[in-house]
Amino acid sequence: MTLVEAHDIVLYRGSHLAVSASSFTIPHGKITAVIGPNGSGKTTLLQSMAGILTPSAGRLTVLGQAVKDVKQDISFVMQSVVFPTGTPITVKDVVCMGRYAQRGWFGIFRPQDRAAINYAMETMNITDLKHRHLEELSGGQRQRVYVAQGIAQGHEILVLDEPMTGLDLKSMRIIDDVIHAEVEEHGHSVILTTHDLDEAAAADHVILMDGKVIASGTPEEVLTRQNLEKAYGLGTLHEPADVNGTTVVELPECTSEGDANVAEEQSVGYGERFRRYEAY
Amino acid sequence: MELYNWMVEPFQTGFQIRALLGGLLAAVMSSFVGVWLVLRGMSFFGDAFVHGVVPGIAAAVLFEFSPFLGAALAALVMVSLLELIHRTTSLKEDSAIGLLFVGMMALGVVLISRSDSFQGSLTAILFGDALGVSWADVQMQLLFVIGVGLMSLMLYRPLMSLSFSPDKSQALGMRPQLTHWLLLLMIAAAVIGSFQAVGTLLVLGLLIGPAAAAALITRTVPRMILTSLILGMISVTVGLIFSYHLGTAAGASMALVAILGFFLILTIRETVAAIVRRKRSTTLVEQGAS
Numbered sequence: 001m002t003l004v005e006a007h008d009i010v011l012y013r014g015s016h017l018a019v020s021a022s023s024f025t026i027p028h029g030k031i032t033a034v035i036g037p038n039g040s041g042k043t044t045l046l047q048s049m050a051g052i053l054t055p056s057a058g059r060l061t062v063l064g065q066a067v068k069d070v071k072q073d074i075s076f077v078m079q080s081v082v083f084p085t086g087t088p089i090t091v092k093d094v095v096c097m098g099r100y101a102q103r104g105w106f107g108i109f110r111p112q113d114r115a116a117i118n119y120a121m122e123t124m125n126i127t128d129l130k131h132r133h134l135e136e137l138s139g140g141q142r143q144r145v146y147v148a149q150g151i152a153q154g155h156e157i158l159v160l161d162e163p164m165t166g167l168d169l170k171s172m173r174i175i176d177d178v179i180h181a182e183v184e185e186h187g188h189s190v191i192l193t194t195h196d197l198d199e200a201a202a203a204d205h206v207i208l209m210d211g212k213v214i215a216s217g218t219p220e221e222v223l224t225r226q227n228l229e230k231a232y233g234l235g236t237l238h239e240p241a242d243v244n245g246t247t248v249v250e251l252p253e254c255t256s257e258g259d260a261n262v263a264e265e266q267s268v269g270y271g272e273r274f275r276r277y278e279a280y
Numbered sequence: 281m282e283l284y285n286w287m288v289e290p291f292q293t294g295f296q297i298r299a300l301l302g303g304l305l306a307a308v309m310s311s312f313v314g315v316w317l318v319l320r321g322m323s324f325f326g327d328a329f330v331h332g333v334v335p336g337i338a339a340a341v342l343f344e345f346s347p348f349l350g351a352a353l354a355a356l357v358m359v360s361l362l363e364l365i366h367r368t369t370s371l372k373e374d375s376a377i378g379l380l381f382v383g384m385m386a387l388g389v390v391l392i393s394r395s396d397s398f399q400g401s402l403t404a405i406l407f408g409d410a411l412g413v414s415w416a417d418v419q420m421q422l423l424f425v426i427g428v429g430l431m432s433l434m435l436y437r438p439l440m441s442l443s444f445s446p447d448k449s450q451a452l453g454m455r456p457q458l459t460h461w462l463l464l465l466m467i468a469a470a471v472i473g474s475f476q477a478v479g480t481l482l483v484l485g486l487l488i489g490p491a492a493a494a495a496l497i498t499r500t501v502p503r504m505i506l507t508s509l510i511l512g513m514i515s516v517t518v519g520l521i522f523s524y525h526l527g528t529a530a531g532a533s534m535a536l537v538a539i540l541g542f543f544l545i546l547t548i549r550e551t552v553a554a555i556v557r558r559k560r561s562t563t564l565v566e567q568g569a570s
Contacts, residue, residue, distance in 0.1 A: 015370070052450045076451035084444055087319050088499050097444060100437050101452045133499065153452075 002064075003028040003157065003189045004049055006213075009058035011044050018044040021058065022213035026191065026205060028063075031183055033200040034193045036209030037232055042193040043161055045209065049191060050076035050159045063156065072101050075150035077160040080143035080167075083134050091137070091145050092130040095120055098152035120152035125174055140171030147175055158182050160192040164199060197223065290524030295411055299477070300520055302413035303534055305421040306474035307486050307512030312432040313470040314491035314512075315505050316463055319443040323488050324374060328381035329464075330471050330480050330487075332358035334388030337405045337475065342395055348420070348472050351480075355468040358384055408479030410520070410530035417476050424473030431466050432505075435459060440501060478531040485535025486512055493542040496549050515541055 004026035011019040019041040026032045034042045047053045048060060051067040051074060063070050075098070098120070099113045121127045124144040134142060143163060150158055163175050182188040183204075192203075200206050206222040208215040210231040215222040291300055317326045336354025340347040358380055365376040392405065404412075432439075438459040441449035449456040467487075474483040494507035519534030526533075 047447065050451050051453075052447050071451070071453050074451070076448065078445060078448055082445060084319070086321075086495060087443055088495060088501060088504050089440075089444065090500060093440075093500065094444070097441055097448070097452065100441060100454060103437075104453070105434065105437055131499075 001028040002026070003030075003032075003062065004191075005059075005061045005064075007059045009048065009055040009060050011041065011048055011053055012056050013044060013053075018211075019048075019209070020212045023058075024207055024213045024216035026189070026207070026216075028189050029183060029187055030189060030204035031179060031202075032189070032191045032205040032207065033203035034191065034207045034209060035195070035197065035200045035231075036214075040209040040231065041211055042209055045207070045213075046159055046161055046191065046193055047076075049157075050074050052076065070156075073156040075101075075153040075155040075158050077146050077150040077158065077163060079161045079165065080139045080146060083142060085135065087134075089134055090130065091126055091132050091134070092117070092121070094134060094145050095126075095130075095148045095152050098149040099154075101153050116152045116154060120148040123151055123178060124148040138168065139166050140168040143167055144171055144174060147178060151178070155188065157189045157191065160190070162193050162195070164194060164196065197228075286525070287521055290521050295413075296520075296524070298413045298415065298418055299410040299530060300517065301418050302421060302477035303410060303516035303520060303530075304513050305418065305425050306470075306477045306483065307490070307516045307534075308509060309421075309425050309428045309470040309473050310483060310486035311490055311505065311508040311512040312428050313463075313466045314487040314489075315494070315501070315508050316432075316439050316443065317467065317487060318491040318495055319439075319501070319504075320463075323492075325377055326467060326487055327484055328377040328384075329355065329358065329467055330484050331381050331388075332384040333468075333471055333475070334385055334405060334480055335391055336388075337480065338388040338391035338395075341405070342391055347475075351472040351475065352468060354384065355464075355471070359464055404479070405475070406479050406481045407529060408475060408477055408482060408531035410477050410523075410534070413477055421473050421477070424469050428466055428469050428473070431462065431469075435462055435466075439463065443501075478534055482531045482535035485538045486515065489535070489538030489542050490515060493538075493545045496542075496545050511541055512538065 002025050004024075006025070007023050008021045009019070009023075010017070010021055022045075034045060036042050044053060048055055049062060049067065051071040054067075060067060063073065067074075095117050096109075099109065099116060103109060103113065118127075121130060124147055126141065126144050126148055129137065129141060129145070134145065137145065147160070147163065150160070158179075160179075163179075164172055167175070179190050179192070182190050194200055201219045201223055203219060206215075206217065206219050207213055208222050208227055208231050210233075214231050215224075215227045291297055314326075317323055333351040333354045336350035336352070336357075337347045338350075339345075339354075340350030361380055362373075362376050365371060365379070366373065369376075388405070438449065438454040438456070441452055441454045442456045442459050442463075446456045449459070470487065471480065471483055474486065478486060490508040490511035491504070493511050494504045498504040498507050515538035516534045519537040520530060522528065522537065523530040523533035
């Protein structure tokens with residue numbers, strides 16, 4: 001079954017063209033990774049699928065309907081770097097906000113709302129943080145709070161914007177478990193953006209972007225040398241043997257210290273890092 | 281007993297009681313709106329907005345129509361021009377606000393300079409005339425308070441999600457664009473409903489001062505609103521008491537107390553935090569030594 005179907009969609013951010021005419025499909029009940037360099041339109045594409053941005057051209061359907069008609073079934077999880085400074089808002093308040101999608105402006109919270117909130121906080125292991133302020137949390141803890149907000153919302157589709165970026169090992173593992181549980185236990189679909197090629201290789205479906213969708217398909221179909229060179233434009237790429245048996249491409253050639261850090265980050269995914277730590 | 285007399289003496293006569301009521305109603309309205317202004321980082325916008333209504337009120341004085349209508353029209357013009365600049369240029373919002381801040385204020389002064397009693401009219405618009413508040417003004421203010429209070433309650437979830445993140449608000453179906461416009465309407469109502477008592481310039485003291493002070497000492501938004509309401513009402517009462525005994529301008533005294541309240545709370549908070557830090561550090565050092 002098809003989860004998302006896009007025909008020649010064009011996305012603008014204000015007056016800036018973020019994604020030019022792109023067509024792709026995303027399968028239901030799977031993990032889909034959206035990858036591409038910075039500024040390639042990953043977040044913009046994600047936001048269009050979450051109903052935050054409307055395509056200025058083309059047709060985008062989710063679960064066979066217009067996005068605005070299925071918005072309640074989509075939980076959008078923000079990046080942990082984005083948070084309101086100076087706002088007196090506790091972890092519990094943030095998770096409760098997820099239920100606004102179900103209750104609207106005026107609906108009174110019912111026992112099932114409170115149950116959903118408690119379940120989400122327990123799942124993300126943040127119950128003991130519920131009275132803490134967002135500002136008092138680490139990036140990893142904050143990301144877990146945002147995922148809990150998404151879980152509390154109740155959804156068919158969980159959409160996460162760079163959920164693993166800059167996280168500590170504990171938070172990374174908890175979120176990774178939740179992502180897999182969403183698909184394997186609850187039959188939901190997960191769409192996430194990432195800079196980590198290992199993470200993308202471990203997904204069921206991959207979308208590669210560079211100002212538009214360059215390729216869409218299984219990791220084996222998308223993560224090819226030709227596609228990655230086209231997207232990242234870094235010149236020579238080589239293909240080492242991968243721990244998962246899938247094709248993963250490292251990006252060894254760097255032109256500056258900054259690139260070196262990015263390449264190192266991208267070439268060692270969280271799956272590999274887990275295995276390294278578990279081996280100790 | 282002497283202190284009690286000193287505190288109640290300024291509220292013995294009818295016009296003094298009306299000044300107090302007008303100020304308290306302004307404080308309530310300002311707190312409901314000011315909290316969201318502070319949370320959304322819109323204090324500069326609020327500043328421009330209170331200056332922006334000046335030409336409307338000036339035109340009302342000059343051409344003898346309702347100052348409430350004049351202020352509402354000026355607010356509409358200001359917001360429309362802001363939106364026009366935002367949509368048609370790549371200028372950042374603060375530049376647009378700065379342009380209109382000065383432009384609208386200058387237009388107001390130009391208009392009022394055509395009035396026969398230029399000095400008196402301008403002073404009344406900018407700094408209010410708390411002691412000139414009539415019962416009709418109080419009744420009108422009461423309607424504004426009810427309207428702003430109801431809107432604040434109804435918009436709690438959309439405003440909360442908008443303050444958290446406009447994108448998240450959109451994803452949750454909270455209609456952030458509509459919420460933003462309704463917040464502008466609330467600001468306009470608070471300014472229009474308060475300018476008689478505290479003046480267009482000084483109403484910002486009641487909008488921002490108590491809300492910012494409340495943000496320093498509260499951990500949730502509902503408590504911030506409640507604390508801001510209490511601090512706003514204290515500012516008005518204390519301001520009027522000082523105004524009476526020291527012979528200072530009523531509106532300015534109320535606004536000044538609201539701002540001084542912020543710095544007082546900030547000082548107390550930082551002092552307490554420093555003492556707690558020192559005690560904890562000492563305890564940790566002692567534990568380490570033993």
